Amino acid sequence: MIRSCLLAFTLLLLLPSPASLAEEDKPEPMAVDEVLALGPLPIAADLMEKAGHADGLRRALVGQLGEGELPRPGRSVSAFGRDSEWRSVSPAALASERTLQLLWFQLEAERFVRGHLTVEGLRNAVVYVDGKKVDGGAEGHALDLRNGSHEVWVVHEGAAEDGEPALAWQGRSDIDRVGAHTRPQRRVSAQRLTNAETVGDLAISPDGRYLALAYERRDEPADADIRRLEIRDLQTDRIVRQWTADRPAALAWSPDGSKLAVQTGDSLWLHDRETGQARALLLEHEGIGAWRWHPDSDSILFGWTRKDETETDKRRRLRALEDRWAGFRDLSQLYQVDVASGIVRALTAEERSVSLHDVVDGRALLSQYVVDYSEPPHSMTRVFELDLEDGEQRDIARLRSFNAIRYADDGYWLLAGPALSIGDGDVTPEGVIPNDYDTQLYHLSVDGTEAISFSRDxxxxxxxxxxxxxxxxxxxxxxxxxxxxxxxxxxxxxxxxxxxxxxxxxxxxxxxxxxxxxxxxxxxxxxxxxxxxxxxxxxxxxxxxxxxxxxxDVVLGEVRDWSFTNAEGVEIDGRYYLPPDFDAEGDYPLIVYYYGGTVPVNRQFTGRYPFNLWAAHGYVIYVVQPRGAIGYGQDFSARHVNAWGDYAADDIIEGTRQFVAAHDFVSEERIGNIGASYGGFMTMYLATKTDLFAASISHAGISALTSYWGEGWWGYGYSGVASRGSFPWNNRELYVEHSPVYNADKVTTPMLLLHGEADTNVPVGESDNMFTALKLLGREVEMVEFPGQDHWILDREQRYVWWDSILAWYDRWLKDEPEWWQNLYPES
Structure with missing residues (x-):
C-alpha cells in the first residue's frame, strides 16, 4: 500500500553523468501542466496593497491553508460568507477576475537539484516554497531543492490580460530535473520533524479526572513558535480550558486538584481549575525550579539557585575537577512557599547544592553531590532526610552509585547501579566488572546500611x-x-x-x-x-x-525488526528502515547506525538522528545494538566495561555483513556508517579495523581516550564506569591502542567529522586530532564545526545544516552525486 501511494514519486528519467554536460547546456523547461486552484477569494487585492500589510496577509493565508492536510480537489474553504473549493485545473485556465487567488502543487526531487521556477501570465504572483517566500529574478524564482517533496504555493490576483498563465521548472543542467504533481502525499521533511506539534509536558489531577497538556509547534511561514496549555476532562473527553503561554518549565496539580501550578520562565503561576483565574505565586524569582507540591499542606517546595558571581576575568583557580562544569559554583537550596499568603521560607543552607526527591508526613528526602575521587566513579552522593518543621537533618547514606530515591513503608526505594557496595545487585560472573549504568531497584534499609535488589534477574x-x-x-x-x-x-x-x-x-x-x-x-x-x-x-x-x-498525508517507509546471532552465539538486536517507495528488486545504498556505548538506540520516531528522513532520501537504514548496552541483562552490558570498542566493533562489522548477505536489495559496495559521541568514537575505531564502509561519519567522536578522560567535563566520571579501575598509567594498552588517532594510518575510508564548537562533553579537539592525522596522511577527510553548539546541535537552523551535511556526504560517496555537498561547501 505504501508503495502504491508513492509510485508516482519516481518521475525522473535516467540521467547522463553531470561530467558530460557543459554548464551552459540547460535542459528544456518542464511545464507544470496541472495545479490545484482556490478562488477567486472575497479579498480585494488592490485594497490589501493600499492598506499596507499585503506581505503579511499573503504569508498568513499560506500558513492558515497550509496547516494540516494538503489541498485536494473538492475540499471547501469558507471565508466571509463565501465558499470556495480547490479544483484541479491547467494554469492556462486560471480565472482572470482581479481578486486574491491561490494555486498549489508539489515539486518532487529525487536528488539535490538547482533551477528556477518561472511564473508567467499572473498578476502580482508571490511564490512560497515549503512555507518560505521566494523572491523572483530575471530567470525566475531560484530554487535549491533537497531530495524530497516540496510544496509550492502561488498567491496571485488572477490571469493577466496579456499572455496566458504558465508555470515551468528550468533546471540549471540536465541532472536538475524534478516532477510536478498535485497528489495529496508527501515524504517526510526535516522541517516536519522539528516543527510538528507535540506534547512537551503532562500533569494529571490527583483524582485522575483532569489532564493538563503543554503543546508546542513551529509555524514556518510566520517564523513563530506557538505554545498552548490545555486542560482536558478525561471523564467527558472535553477540553475545559485552553490558553496560549510560554513553554512551561514544569506543571503539577495541587493535592486537592483545585489548582494547576505552572512555571514559565522565572515565575510560578497558579491556575484555578473552576474559575480559570490565574495568579502569580512567585513572580520573577530568578533561578527557581525543581519544585513539587507538599502532599499534606497547601504549600510548594522548590529549589532556588543563586548564581556564582566570583570574578574570573583575570584568573580562576579550579577548586575541583567539577569546577570546570558550568554552574558548579552556583548554590541551590530548598525553600517553601505558602500558597495562601505567598510567604517564602528557606529550609536548607548547605555549603553544596541540594536536590529534592520525595516528601511525606512532613519529611523530605534530599541528596547532595560530594566531591570524592578516591574510588570509581570518582564522586559520591550524600542522601539525607529533612524534618520540614524543625529543620533537623538525618544522614541516611553516602553512595558511589545513585540515580533516584523514594520513601517506602519501611526504608526507601533506591535506584542505583549493580556495583552499589552495600547492595546485592551484581549478578555478573566472578572477575567481570558490571556496567554501573545498568540501574537496579533496591530496597534501602532505614539506617542506610543494606540494599536488597528486586531486579537482579x-x-x-x-x-x-x-x-x-x-x-x-x-x-x-x-x-x-x-x-x-x-x-x-x-x-x-x-x-x-x-x-x-x-x-x-x-x-x-x-x-x-x-x-x-x-x-x-x-x-x-x-x-x-x-x-x-x-x-x-x-x-x-x-x-x-x-x-x-x-x-x-506524510507517507513513511516500513520499519522491520532484524536480529542476528554473532560468532559467540549472542543474539544481537536491531531493525531497519525502508524508503517510502521501496522496491524489493532495487539496489539501495545502506547506512549503518549504532551507538556502541552504554545505552541502546531506541525506537524513537525522531530525534537527533532522523532515520525516517534518511530513508525518505532513498537509503536503507540498519540500526544495530552491539554488546555493551543496558536493557539486555547485566552480562550483555558488562561487555562495555574496559572494552572501548572490542565487542561493539565485532558486532557492527559482523551484523553489517550478515545484513547485506540477507537482503538482496542493498548494495555491498555502497555502505555508509555513522555514530555520535561514543558512537563517533566507534566510527573512528571501525575505520582502523575494516574497509567495509564506503563513507563514514563521526559526530562528536573520541579519538584519544586519554585526552577525553582528562579534558571532557565528564570524561573522568564516564571513564570511572566505562574504564573502571583503568587509567593512563596502569593500562596503557587500553588508552593508547584503543585510541583511533594512534592507528590513523590504517584508515582508508572517506571520513566526515562533525562537531559542536562549544562541546564540553567531548571537546572539539577530539575531532581536531583525527582531522590533523588524516590530513597529514593524505586521506579523504572533511571536518565541519557548528559555532556555539555543544554536544548536541540544538539551534534549529544549524540542525538543518547538520542534517543536510550528513545526507550530502552520503549522496557524494554512496550515490555518486557530489553536487549537494559542493553546494553546501564550495571549494572557492
Missing amino acids: FDPAFSGIERLADGNLLLSAVSGEESVLVYFDRDAERLRVVDSGLSVVESFVASRTSPPTVVARGTDADAPQRVHRVGLDGDNEVLVDTRESAYA
Missing part, C-alpha cells in the same frame, strides 16, 4: 521511579530498543512490564487513586508522538495522535 534497566498512592511503584526503564513502563507490586515483590502501546515512553504521570490513572506520551519507530491513557492491565486509549494532526 530483570533485564530492563531503570531510569525513573514514582511511588503510587497504594505504596506500589511505577518505573520507567530501558528494555532493549524500547523505553517501557514497569509496575512493581510490593506485596508480591514482582516486576512486570506494562503494555503502554508505545515503544518509547517519553514521560508518564499517575493519579493518586487506587488503581491509578496513568497517562504516558511517546512514539514508535514508524509513528510520531501519541499520548495514551494506560491501563495497568494493558487496556489503552489514545488521547492525542500527532499522526493525524501533524503528519497528515
Whole structure:
C-alpha cells in the first residue's frame, strides 16, 4: 500500500553523468501542466496593497491553508460568507477576475537539484516554497531543492490580460530535473520533524479526572513558535480550558486538584481549575525550579539557585575537577512557599547544592553531590532526610552509585547501579566488572546500611521511579530498543512490564487513586508522538495522535525488526528502515547506525538522528545494538566495561555483513556508517579495523581516550564506569591502542567529522586530532564545526545544516552525486 501511494514519486528519467554536460547546456523547461486552484477569494487585492500589510496577509493565508492536510480537489474553504473549493485545473485556465487567488502543487526531487521556477501570465504572483517566500529574478524564482517533496504555493490576483498563465521548472543542467504533481502525499521533511506539534509536558489531577497538556509547534511561514496549555476532562473527553503561554518549565496539580501550578520562565503561576483565574505565586524569582507540591499542606517546595558571581576575568583557580562544569559554583537550596499568603521560607543552607526527591508526613528526602575521587566513579552522593518543621537533618547514606530515591513503608526505594557496595545487585560472573549504568531497584534499609535488589534477574534497566498512592511503584526503564513502563507490586515483590502501546515512553504521570490513572506520551519507530491513557492491565486509549494532526498525508517507509546471532552465539538486536517507495528488486545504498556505548538506540520516531528522513532520501537504514548496552541483562552490558570498542566493533562489522548477505536489495559496495559521541568514537575505531564502509561519519567522536578522560567535563566520571579501575598509567594498552588517532594510518575510508564548537562533553579537539592525522596522511577527510553548539546541535537552523551535511556526504560517496555537498561547501 505504501508503495502504491508513492509510485508516482519516481518521475525522473535516467540521467547522463553531470561530467558530460557543459554548464551552459540547460535542459528544456518542464511545464507544470496541472495545479490545484482556490478562488477567486472575497479579498480585494488592490485594497490589501493600499492598506499596507499585503506581505503579511499573503504569508498568513499560506500558513492558515497550509496547516494540516494538503489541498485536494473538492475540499471547501469558507471565508466571509463565501465558499470556495480547490479544483484541479491547467494554469492556462486560471480565472482572470482581479481578486486574491491561490494555486498549489508539489515539486518532487529525487536528488539535490538547482533551477528556477518561472511564473508567467499572473498578476502580482508571490511564490512560497515549503512555507518560505521566494523572491523572483530575471530567470525566475531560484530554487535549491533537497531530495524530497516540496510544496509550492502561488498567491496571485488572477490571469493577466496579456499572455496566458504558465508555470515551468528550468533546471540549471540536465541532472536538475524534478516532477510536478498535485497528489495529496508527501515524504517526510526535516522541517516536519522539528516543527510538528507535540506534547512537551503532562500533569494529571490527583483524582485522575483532569489532564493538563503543554503543546508546542513551529509555524514556518510566520517564523513563530506557538505554545498552548490545555486542560482536558478525561471523564467527558472535553477540553475545559485552553490558553496560549510560554513553554512551561514544569506543571503539577495541587493535592486537592483545585489548582494547576505552572512555571514559565522565572515565575510560578497558579491556575484555578473552576474559575480559570490565574495568579502569580512567585513572580520573577530568578533561578527557581525543581519544585513539587507538599502532599499534606497547601504549600510548594522548590529549589532556588543563586548564581556564582566570583570574578574570573583575570584568573580562576579550579577548586575541583567539577569546577570546570558550568554552574558548579552556583548554590541551590530548598525553600517553601505558602500558597495562601505567598510567604517564602528557606529550609536548607548547605555549603553544596541540594536536590529534592520525595516528601511525606512532613519529611523530605534530599541528596547532595560530594566531591570524592578516591574510588570509581570518582564522586559520591550524600542522601539525607529533612524534618520540614524543625529543620533537623538525618544522614541516611553516602553512595558511589545513585540515580533516584523514594520513601517506602519501611526504608526507601533506591535506584542505583549493580556495583552499589552495600547492595546485592551484581549478578555478573566472578572477575567481570558490571556496567554501573545498568540501574537496579533496591530496597534501602532505614539506617542506610543494606540494599536488597528486586531486579537482579530483570533485564530492563531503570531510569525513573514514582511511588503510587497504594505504596506500589511505577518505573520507567530501558528494555532493549524500547523505553517501557514497569509496575512493581510490593506485596508480591514482582516486576512486570506494562503494555503502554508505545515503544518509547517519553514521560508518564499517575493519579493518586487506587488503581491509578496513568497517562504516558511517546512514539514508535514508524509513528510520531501519541499520548495514551494506560491501563495497568494493558487496556489503552489514545488521547492525542500527532499522526493525524501533524503528519497528515506524510507517507513513511516500513520499519522491520532484524536480529542476528554473532560468532559467540549472542543474539544481537536491531531493525531497519525502508524508503517510502521501496522496491524489493532495487539496489539501495545502506547506512549503518549504532551507538556502541552504554545505552541502546531506541525506537524513537525522531530525534537527533532522523532515520525516517534518511530513508525518505532513498537509503536503507540498519540500526544495530552491539554488546555493551543496558536493557539486555547485566552480562550483555558488562561487555562495555574496559572494552572501548572490542565487542561493539565485532558486532557492527559482523551484523553489517550478515545484513547485506540477507537482503538482496542493498548494495555491498555502497555502505555508509555513522555514530555520535561514543558512537563517533566507534566510527573512528571501525575505520582502523575494516574497509567495509564506503563513507563514514563521526559526530562528536573520541579519538584519544586519554585526552577525553582528562579534558571532557565528564570524561573522568564516564571513564570511572566505562574504564573502571583503568587509567593512563596502569593500562596503557587500553588508552593508547584503543585510541583511533594512534592507528590513523590504517584508515582508508572517506571520513566526515562533525562537531559542536562549544562541546564540553567531548571537546572539539577530539575531532581536531583525527582531522590533523588524516590530513597529514593524505586521506579523504572533511571536518565541519557548528559555532556555539555543544554536544548536541540544538539551534534549529544549524540542525538543518547538520542534517543536510550528513545526507550530502552520503549522496557524494554512496550515490555518486557530489553536487549537494559542493553546494553546501564550495571549494572557492
